[in-house]
Each structure stands twice: as C-alpha cells, then as structure tokens.
Amino acid sequence: MSENRENKTPQQAAENAPGARDHAAQAEQLDAADPLGSAVRDRFVLDDTVYLDGNSLGALPRAVPGRMAEVISREWGELRIRSWDESGWWTAPERVGDKIAPLIGASPGRVVVGDSTSINVFKAVVGGIRMAGKGCTEILVDATTFPTDGYIARSAARMTGLAVRPVEPTRIADEVTERTALALVNHVDYRTGELNDLPGITNALHSAGALAVWDLCHSAGALPVGVERYNVDLAVGCTYKYLNGGPGSPAYLYVRESLQERFDSPLPGWNSHADPFGMTSDYAAAEGIVRGRVGTPDILSLLALEAALDAWDGVAVEDVRTKSLALTDLFLDCVAAYAPPGRVRSITPYDHGRRGSQVSLECSGAAEVMAELIRRGVIGDFRQPDVLRFGFTPLYTSFADAERAARVLGEVLRALPEEDAAPGAGG
Amino acid sequence: MSENRENKTPQQAAENAPGARDHAAQAEQLDAADPLGSAVRDRFVLDDTVYLDGNSLGALPRAVPGRMAEVISREWGELRIRSWDESGWWTAPERVGDKIAPLIGASPGRVVVGDSTSINVFKAVVGGIRMAGKGCTEILVDATTFPTDGYIARSAARMTGLAVRPVEPTRIADEVTERTALALVNHVDYRTGELNDLPGITNALHSAGALAVWDLCHSAGALPVGVERYNVDLAVGCTYKYLNGGPGSPAYLYVRESLQERFDSPLPGWNSHADPFGMTSDYAAAEGIVRGRVGTPDILSLLALEAALDAWDGVAVEDVRTKSLALTDLFLDCVAAYAPPGRVRSITPYDHGRRGSQVSLECSGAAEVMAELIRRGVIGDFRQPDVLRFGFTPLYTSFADAERAARVLGEVLRALPEEDAAPGAGG
Incomplete structure (x- = not known):
C-alpha cells in the first residue's frame, strides 16, 4: 500500500x-x-x-473461494434446479443455523439463517410482543443500541400498538414493569465495546414477566453467549463480523425451544409454511425453527457463510x-x-x-x-x-x-x- | 445423465x-x-x-463465475472493509436496481434491489396501505397468486387493521370499491402461465382510487412490463427466474416516483436512513428509492446478479x-x-x-x-x-x-x- x-x-x-x-x-x-x-x-x-x-x-x-466456485459452476451451472434437493439448498437455512448454534450456546433446531439482521429484529420483536401478556403496553429498547434495532423496534411497536421506551442496559432491571412485553438489548455495545450483563438482565426481565431479546452481532464468535444456559428467549445476530461470512452475509434468528410453538412471525413467507410445495392459499406455520424462514433463501451467500464457518472446526x-x-x-x-x-x-x-x-x-x-x-x-x-x-x-x-x-x-x-x-x- | x-x-x-x-x-x-x-x-x-x-x-x-471469483478474492479478501466505498458495495442496491429498471420499463432511481420477494411484498403492501385514504378497510389479493404473496399480504393487513379479499384478476375491475386500499396481483400466473391485464387492471384500480401493486416474478425478463407507461404504483419481483441472478438472488422493489415521498416502509432499517453513518437514534427516511432498503445488503448475491444482468447487453x-x-x-x-x-x-x-x-x-x-x-x-x-x-x-x-x-x-x-x-x- x-x-x-x-x-x-x-x-x-x-x-x-x-x-x-x-x-x-x-x-x-x-x-x-x-x-x-x-x-x-x-x-x-x-x-x-x-x-x-x-x-x-x-x-x-x-475455504470460501474454492467452495463458491463449486457452488456456482457445479451446483448452479450444471445441476441447476436439481440442487434445491441434491445439493441441499432447501435445508441450508437450518443446516447453517445448526453450525452457528454451538457458537452461541444453542442446541440444534434453535437457529435459522436468512435475511438481514434488521429483518430478524423485526421478526423477533413482533414475535416476542405476540407472545407477551395482553396487558403489555410497551417494549424497552437498549438506549445505546446500534441504530437499526431502535428503528425496527419502533416500527414493530407502531404496528402492534405498543410504546417504545429507550433504557440504558444497566437500568433495565430497575425500569422493567409488568406492562413491559420485552426488552431488546445489544450484547456488546457497537460503539464502546462494552459487554452487557446478559444473564443478569435476562433474569431481571423474566422476574417481571418480560421476554429478553438479544442482539448478538458484536458478541457471537468472540465470546460464549450461552443463550440456552441463561434462558434467552429470542436472539438475532449478523454473520459478517466475528463469523466471517462475507459482506452482508445472512443473519440468524434464535428462538428458545419452549417458545417456538408460540412464535407467530410477522413475515410468514412460503418458506415457513408447513407444506411449502403444497401451494395452498391458507397459511399453516411449520413446526420448529423453520417458521423463522420467510422467502427463498439466498443460496450463494448462505453457502459462502457455511464454508466460512469451517474455520471454527476444533475451535x-x-x-x-x-x-x-x-x-x-x-x-x-x-x-x-x-x-x-x-x-x-x-x-x-x-x-x-x-x-x-x-x-x-x-x-x-x-x-x-x-x-x-x-x-x-x-x-x-x-x-x-x-x-x-x-x-x-x-x-x-x-x-x-x-x-x-x-x-x-x-x-x-x-x-x-x-x-x-x-x-x-x-x- | x-x-x-x-x-x-x-x-x-x-x-x-x-x-x-x-x-x-x-x-x-x-x-x-x-x-x-x-x-x-x-x-x-x-x-x-x-x-x-x-x-x-x-x-x-x-460472466458470473469470473466476476464472483474477483469479488471474493479481491474485493472481500484483499480490500475487505474498503470495498464498501472503493468497490461500490454500498450503492449496489440502487445501481443494480437501475440495471433492472429498463427491463420493466422504469427510469433510473425507481428500483432498489435487496431482500427476498416476500419481504418486498410486505414493504409494498404495508407501504401502499399507508398511502391509501383513511376510509379504506380492505385490500384485494389475486386469488390465483403464488402463495407467499397471499400469506404476506394477510400479515400486512392484520398489522394495519385491514381485511383481505381474494379476487380473481379478471374480476378486480368489478370488485374494487372506494374502500379498497390496493390490489396485489401477479402479472403472470405461476401455475398456468396466464398473463394478466396489467394496463386494464391498473386503470380500473386507479379509477376507484386504489393502488396497483404488481408481482412481476414471472414476467420481468420475459416480456415488456411497462411499469411507468401503465402507471403502476408499486411492484416487486424476484431476479432468479428470467433475470438469471442465481439461486435465491435478491428481489427488487419498484416505487413510482410520485409516491416515493409518501413511501413509509414498515422495515426502516439503517440502510434506508437519510444519514446512515450518523448513527442517530431518531429515524429519518432517505429521499428516493433508497428508502426501500433495510439492512446491510447481501453483497455476494447482489454482485452475482449484477454480473448476470450483463447478459442483457444490447438485448x-x-x-x-x-x-x-x-x-x-x-x-x-x-x-x-x-x-x-x-x-x-x-x-x-x-x-x-x-x-x-x-x-x-x-x-x-x-x-x-x-x-x-x-x-x-x-x-x-x-x-x-x-x-x-x-x-x-x-x-x-x-x-x-x-x-x-x-x-x-x-x-x-x-x-x-x-x-x-x-x-x-x-x-
């Protein structure tokens, strides 16, 4: 240079x-x-x-360049439409999710990959609001959040009739009330690098009957998150930072197993249908984390991410x-x-x-x-x-x-x- | 074989x-x-x-394999973060949109690329509902639509308090009323290959004061659409069919110029902010079609699509x-x-x-x-x-x-x- x-x-x-x-x-x-x-x-x-x-x-x-050359030339170029089955394209969102899962302390079947972080924040916040009690009137949003979370959370609240209250992460335990549906918090502050107290804040939210929705963009791949150990309800994260998935690689959504049945996505695309190729006009959500999917998965980026995650082998x-x-x-x-x-x-x-x-x-x-x-x-x-x-x-x-x-x-x-x-x- | x-x-x-x-x-x-x-x-x-x-x-x-090898090895591998500026990553959603625009009869600045078709249907339908008059109580959805449009339209209607009425495309002119906010219609029926009457249906909707939202998945790249000629209000389409962008390549959103100022996205991510790097907690929508963006664009898939569109040179x-x-x-x-x-x-x-x-x-x-x-x-x-x-x-x-x-x-x-x-x- x-x-x-x-x-x-x-x-x-x-x-x-x-x-x-x-x-x-x-x-x-x-x-x-x-x-x-x-x-x-x-x-x-x-x-x-x-x-x-x-x-x-x-x-x-x-591992990425060689794998992508194969995906493009062989899977797309030669097998073409057959690759949806034969190359495992259709199930890639769950398969890559299962590869991310151990990095955030999740079991298989809890993580699905696809769409951007912002889109997944929308799914998680609306989904969380819909799980909350009828009396809830507000959501809390990390006052120091990366901005997109705040913008999307406000849209989610607007579309569900709730209020948004920005609260510093250290104040959430004091500010949560029985009217709080959930709090959306960044695990690590994008600006200062401060690690927020995920176990403590999650516990405080649960004590008040609220859900904990964590944004793991700046923590996953850099430190153990322990989403299951600490009973996180919903989480999202990007894959292009510490997971090295490539520019704008797809984000992921984590939904706690016990909440998956109640997860009612605001973006119920055909990929989250129980019978996607039935092509029925009535929507019926798939079981499990598949219901976090929306439209046709972005295969090139998803498979680049999958290859990138091989860098974690044995780590x-x-x-x-x-x-x-x-x-x-x-x-x-x-x-x-x-x-x-x-x-x-x-x-x-x-x-x-x-x-x-x-x-x-x-x-x-x-x-x-x-x-x-x-x-x-x-x-x-x-x-x-x-x-x-x-x-x-x-x-x-x-x-x-x-x-x-x-x-x-x-x-x-x-x-x-x-x-x-x-x-x-x-x- | x-x-x-x-x-x-x-x-x-x-x-x-x-x-x-x-x-x-x-x-x-x-x-x-x-x-x-x-x-x-x-x-x-x-x-x-x-x-x-x-x-x-x-x-x-x-053109795609060579271009992707360059994007991965040079732009991501060597330039890394600098590519957001130096390789034009940041502006790719609009640039690729401008490359699709002539194929659907749109001027530059009317099309933005990113997210799946389902996500763009959500943006278009909610955005359209928000532009409609206060007295509107329903939206019409093509009864023969590819299913995801129907699922997403119902979610959009649920979140905005409107009803959904499925109507055969040929019946829309008869069924639209002054209470109809918009109709979401497939330009070509995915099952039968029937081409619906885009000019006539759009006109009928406008005569009743409703907006026309078209799904171009099965027409764009196969026939002239004429979105501007026929005054289409909003449109979406995928890019992996007749546009050959690759498996699950990002979809696009068209918003008529005169409506862009009123387009109020339900997914206002940081990429649609007027000053995305200002990192302010208050949301202010960007001018123009940029406000159709959401999160960080999926660069690998977007640039594969861009290279794929070169196949249209001189066509x-x-x-x-x-x-x-x-x-x-x-x-x-x-x-x-x-x-x-x-x-x-x-x-x-x-x-x-x-x-x-x-x-x-x-x-x-x-x-x-x-x-x-x-x-x-x-x-x-x-x-x-x-x-x-x-x-x-x-x-x-x-x-x-x-x-x-x-x-x-x-x-x-x-x-x-x-x-x-x-x-x-x-x-």
Missing part, C-alpha cells in the same frame, strides 16, 4: 516507542503459546496489514474468549505505554466481565488519526464523533498484531499532535 | 413422431433467423439437456417477447402434433395477449411424466396436482429446444399411457 507501512522488527520498534521491547517480546511469547495460533490463523487470507476491522467485516476464510469459543481478553489486555497495555499521555482515552471497560472483543478509544481528530493509521497498514474504523474502533478476532488476530497496532498508533499520535488534529466529527 | 437422453437428428426424429420432420425443419429455420440466436445464447453455461425451468431458476450466465425486451411467443407457439404446435390425442391439455392461453413465457400442460400422472422427461434430458417442473410446467427463456432457449422438448414429451406419453400413469398428486 505505501512505504509508510509498519514492518519493523521488534528491535527496530524498540528504538522508537517507550517500553516497546518488552511489549514486543511479550507478544512474541503469547503468540508462541497461543492454542489458536498459526494453524487457525492460516485458515484465513491475510496480508501484511494489521486487520482490526473484523468487528465490521471479517477476513476471508481460505472452542471459550478459548476464543480467553485469547480475546488477552489480546485486548495487551493492546490496552501497549496503548498506555506508547501513546502520548492523555491523548487517547479508552471507553471500553478494563473489567474483563464488561469487555467485548473490541477496544474503542476516544481521540480528538479521530477521523484523521484513523485515516493515517490505515495509510500505515493498521485497519480499524472511525465512529462519529471521535471514536477509534479496533476489533480483535481471535481466530486470526495475533498478539504481534495487537502490539504493532498500538505502536503505530503511538507514532501517528506523535506525528499528529492534538492541536493539529482536525475534529473527528468532520470525518 | 442417461442413455435415454434425446439427441436424435431431425431425420431420426421424423421416423418416430407425426409431423416431426416439418416441425424440426421449422425450428431450424427459426433458429437461423433468430436475432437473439447463438451470440446471446453463448452468454450462458448450457449443456445437452433442454432446460425449460428458467421460470424457476435461470441458467448460469458465463431489447421487445425482441425477447417476440421470441418468447414464437417459442411457446412452436412448442404448443409440436405438442399438438406429437402427443397422443387428449393426453395433455394446455391451461396456458393460446391468445398471445394472455400468455406469459411458460406453457403449462394438465396431464394425468404428471409427476411421473416429468420425472421421465427429466431422465430423458428435458428439464421442466411439476406442480401439484397434475401440471407439467415448461418455461421458455428467450435469451438461451432455442427453437430446436422447444421442438425437442415436445417430441420427447410425445415419446414419454406414448411410453406411459394414461391408464398406467400414477396420479400426479403423489409427487
């Missing part, structure tokens, strides 16, 4: 940044001892950049969590060591119990700082008005990556002192 | 079927004079079968219509000549003005007959209880294909006399 790219040896690095020798050596040791080390990392197509934007778009798994999500915390620990330590004092401030909690798998740093002139980081081969992203986001995907992010990212950040911050940096809000 | 496959010369064929020599020679002449002949046909991956199921899943355009949809009618004419003539008398009955109208681009034949034992046709290399499909469907895609179906399909059908029907054929309902 540019000659500015940072490819220094740890020794060279140590000449520039305070404490760099120690941290670089520490990173090397951690990588050497990493059970998810190069064997898993080699399942991805990587280059000499440090890619810390896997919380937005995961890197390409090596325990608990090990991913351990590495994730070690990566973000190291990054935060390195930032503290390398960045000019007071120049950045982490808005991601230091407490492991409250941290997801990203680090967000408040930084004046963040837009310009991120642009320069990217020019120097460290890919994170910028969120308005002044946040630098760095996502850590344990399957392919190394400790050396974390150290190098912090080191380059230190260099950029020294090259762009605060007084020179433009306000981030302009970016 | 099997040694039964039919690869006879016209001369050999003539020995077996009455009138075959004439029809085979006629097919040869028609192919030689076809302006959409082999140059366009060569844009598709074909084999020695006769593929007449393009009304269910279009054949693979040759006028009027020429496609001319060839389509000539193909189905020839097929019907050949079936009349080759099939044992009274053994099959076309439920597709002979009148050109009422015929889409498929021929549906009622036939006892249809399931078994279709299975045997497929074994002999003629790929159509079976619809319960007793319908053989043959779709003709003028971009790649030749007149020789049409003649051969009818000839093989005649052979199969003679090999499976009516008394031996199992009832189709079992298939």
Whole structure:
C-alpha cells in the first residue's frame, strides 16, 4: 500500500516507542503459546496489514473461494434446479443455523439463517410482543443500541400498538414493569465495546414477566453467549463480523425451544409454511425453527457463510474468549505505554466481565488519526464523533498484531499532535 | 445423465413422431433467423439437456463465475472493509436496481434491489396501505397468486387493521370499491402461465382510487412490463427466474416516483436512513428509492446478479417477447402434433395477449411424466396436482429446444399411457 507501512522488527520498534521491547517480546511469547495460533490463523487470507476491522467485516476464510466456485459452476451451472434437493439448498437455512448454534450456546433446531439482521429484529420483536401478556403496553429498547434495532423496534411497536421506551442496559432491571412485553438489548455495545450483563438482565426481565431479546452481532464468535444456559428467549445476530461470512452475509434468528410453538412471525413467507410445495392459499406455520424462514433463501451467500464457518472446526469459543481478553489486555497495555499521555482515552471497560472483543478509544481528530493509521497498514474504523474502533478476532488476530497496532498508533499520535488534529466529527 | 437422453437428428426424429420432420425443419429455420440466436445464447453455461425451468431458476450466465471469483478474492479478501466505498458495495442496491429498471420499463432511481420477494411484498403492501385514504378497510389479493404473496399480504393487513379479499384478476375491475386500499396481483400466473391485464387492471384500480401493486416474478425478463407507461404504483419481483441472478438472488422493489415521498416502509432499517453513518437514534427516511432498503445488503448475491444482468447487453425486451411467443407457439404446435390425442391439455392461453413465457400442460400422472422427461434430458417442473410446467427463456432457449422438448414429451406419453400413469398428486 505505501512505504509508510509498519514492518519493523521488534528491535527496530524498540528504538522508537517507550517500553516497546518488552511489549514486543511479550507478544512474541503469547503468540508462541497461543492454542489458536498459526494453524487457525492460516485458515484465513491475510496480508501484511494489521486487520482490526473484523468487528465490521471479517477476513476471508481460505475455504470460501474454492467452495463458491463449486457452488456456482457445479451446483448452479450444471445441476441447476436439481440442487434445491441434491445439493441441499432447501435445508441450508437450518443446516447453517445448526453450525452457528454451538457458537452461541444453542442446541440444534434453535437457529435459522436468512435475511438481514434488521429483518430478524423485526421478526423477533413482533414475535416476542405476540407472545407477551395482553396487558403489555410497551417494549424497552437498549438506549445505546446500534441504530437499526431502535428503528425496527419502533416500527414493530407502531404496528402492534405498543410504546417504545429507550433504557440504558444497566437500568433495565430497575425500569422493567409488568406492562413491559420485552426488552431488546445489544450484547456488546457497537460503539464502546462494552459487554452487557446478559444473564443478569435476562433474569431481571423474566422476574417481571418480560421476554429478553438479544442482539448478538458484536458478541457471537468472540465470546460464549450461552443463550440456552441463561434462558434467552429470542436472539438475532449478523454473520459478517466475528463469523466471517462475507459482506452482508445472512443473519440468524434464535428462538428458545419452549417458545417456538408460540412464535407467530410477522413475515410468514412460503418458506415457513408447513407444506411449502403444497401451494395452498391458507397459511399453516411449520413446526420448529423453520417458521423463522420467510422467502427463498439466498443460496450463494448462505453457502459462502457455511464454508466460512469451517474455520471454527476444533475451535472452542471459550478459548476464543480467553485469547480475546488477552489480546485486548495487551493492546490496552501497549496503548498506555506508547501513546502520548492523555491523548487517547479508552471507553471500553478494563473489567474483563464488561469487555467485548473490541477496544474503542476516544481521540480528538479521530477521523484523521484513523485515516493515517490505515495509510500505515493498521485497519480499524472511525465512529462519529471521535471514536477509534479496533476489533480483535481471535481466530486470526495475533498478539504481534495487537502490539504493532498500538505502536503505530503511538507514532501517528506523535506525528499528529492534538492541536493539529482536525475534529473527528468532520470525518 | 442417461442413455435415454434425446439427441436424435431431425431425420431420426421424423421416423418416430407425426409431423416431426416439418416441425424440426421449422425450428431450424427459426433458429437461423433468430436475432437473439447463438451470440446471446453463448452468454450462458448450457449443456445437452433442454432446460425449460428458467421460470424457476435461470441458467448460469458465463460472466458470473469470473466476476464472483474477483469479488471474493479481491474485493472481500484483499480490500475487505474498503470495498464498501472503493468497490461500490454500498450503492449496489440502487445501481443494480437501475440495471433492472429498463427491463420493466422504469427510469433510473425507481428500483432498489435487496431482500427476498416476500419481504418486498410486505414493504409494498404495508407501504401502499399507508398511502391509501383513511376510509379504506380492505385490500384485494389475486386469488390465483403464488402463495407467499397471499400469506404476506394477510400479515400486512392484520398489522394495519385491514381485511383481505381474494379476487380473481379478471374480476378486480368489478370488485374494487372506494374502500379498497390496493390490489396485489401477479402479472403472470405461476401455475398456468396466464398473463394478466396489467394496463386494464391498473386503470380500473386507479379509477376507484386504489393502488396497483404488481408481482412481476414471472414476467420481468420475459416480456415488456411497462411499469411507468401503465402507471403502476408499486411492484416487486424476484431476479432468479428470467433475470438469471442465481439461486435465491435478491428481489427488487419498484416505487413510482410520485409516491416515493409518501413511501413509509414498515422495515426502516439503517440502510434506508437519510444519514446512515450518523448513527442517530431518531429515524429519518432517505429521499428516493433508497428508502426501500433495510439492512446491510447481501453483497455476494447482489454482485452475482449484477454480473448476470450483463447478459442483457444490447438485448431489447421487445425482441425477447417476440421470441418468447414464437417459442411457446412452436412448442404448443409440436405438442399438438406429437402427443397422443387428449393426453395433455394446455391451461396456458393460446391468445398471445394472455400468455406469459411458460406453457403449462394438465396431464394425468404428471409427476411421473416429468420425472421421465427429466431422465430423458428435458428439464421442466411439476406442480401439484397434475401440471407439467415448461418455461421458455428467450435469451438461451432455442427453437430446436422447444421442438425437442415436445417430441420427447410425445415419446414419454406414448411410453406411459394414461391408464398406467400414477396420479400426479403423489409427487
């Protein structure tokens, strides 16, 4: 990309940044001892950049290009219509769902893949409202949610005659009432990387007779979710972040087994019919998670995702969590060591119990700082008005990556002192 | 596939079927004079079968495998997150919409691609209901519709407090009242191949103050639709039939320009926001057709579709219509000549003005007959209880294909006399 790219040896690095020798050596040791080390990392197509934007778009798994060539040329090109049966296209939404299920702590038959996250939020919120008691008059929505959840939840409430009340996740236990049908909460805050208390909030909601609907976009694939262990009622998530399914790959819907029979979808397409090829004009919902389907599944994207999920073979999500915390620990330590004092401030909690798998740093002139980081081969992203986001995907992010990212950040911050940096809000 | 496959010369064929020599020679002449002949046909991956199921899943355009390899390896694998801007991912839903627009008679900025047909039916029906006058109490739904439209329309009506009344398309002009918000109608009947009177029905609806919402799944790409010429209000369609976008490729939504400002989507995801990266908690709909978007677009499928649409370069949809009618004419003539008398009955109208681009034949034992046709290399499909469907895609179906399909059908029907054929309902 540019000659500015940072490819220094740890020794060279140590000449520039305070404490760099120690941290670089520490990173090397951690990588050497990493059970998810190069064997898993080699399942991805990587280059000499440090890619810390896997919380937005995961890197390409090596299995995908070959599999997609086969899907396109053989399954579509040669078998054509026969592939709906012979290549297992028709059942892919459930089959890929069963492949995601263990990553979020679900049994088979609880997860179905298809449509975007926004569409699945609509299914989950309307479906949840329809399961709630007659006296319910409102739903709660995480006040810090990724915006689409809020927009869709308001549409769902409008169409079912309920009110929407935005509530900070930490306040849900206090704010839920017997009139609350459900709360829609983000497991990890997309902006700050804060991990919300899924077991505690779910329990509090249940104590008040409300359902817990979780958005797992920023947690699934980065940490154990435990949807069944903690009795989550409904959940949705995307698959293009830590699950590496590709740009805009289809999202998923989880419905707790005991609620599936009562799940009454607002989007009852022919794929969720008990007898889809009966072509009857009367709708009868299929049994089980199939009723979360809508229209014809998007096969190319679904099968790319399926191939991408092979990168998880033999990987325990608990090990991913351990590495994730070690990566973000190291990054935060390195930032503290390398960045000019007071120049950045982490808005991601230091407490492991409250941290997801990203680090967000408040930084004046963040837009310009991120642009320069990217020019120097460290890919994170910028969120308005002044946040630098760095996502850590344990399957392919190394400790050396974390150290190098912090080191380059230190260099950029020294090259762009605060007084020179433009306000981030302009970016 | 099997040694039964039919690869006879016209001369050999003539020995077996009455009138075959004439029809085979006629097919040869028609192919030689076809302006959409082999140059366009060569844009598709074909084999020695006769593929007449393009009304269910279009054949693979040759441009797709190479383009997808590039999208996956270069745009996703190398550029990764940068591709949202640099590779034009973000604007693909509108860009691909503009590529579909001329095929349905729309100007740029009227069509957006994304989500399944069922999801787009929901957007169109709820959006249409919200545009209708306060006094409206019902919507009409094509009584012969592909089932998913009916299921989704009933959900849309349930969520907006309206009633649903199924009406035969030919009866809509008589049944529409001042209380009708809209009618949802299939342009071509998926089962019979009958072309409904889009200009007349649209006019009748408008005269009563109702909106016309058309499902173009079985017409777009096979005949000129003229959505703007005939003042269609809203329309949806899939892209995996005559548009050859691939299995489950994303559907599209058309909204008439003068209605776009009033289009109030029930699925207001972050992609339809006026400032999607502002990440504000308040929703403000984007201007124009962008407000038909919902969540993150499904890039792999969308770009496969975009590449597939290159097969239309230099092709006028009027020429496609001319060839389509000539193909189905020839097929019907050949079936009349080759099939044992009274053994099959076309439920597709002979009148050109009422015929889409498929021929549906009622036939006892249809399931078994279709299975045997497929074994002999003629790929159509079976619809319960007793319908053989043959779709003709003028971009790649030749007149020789049409003649051969009818000839093989005649052979199969003679090999499976009516008394031996199992009832189709079992298939």
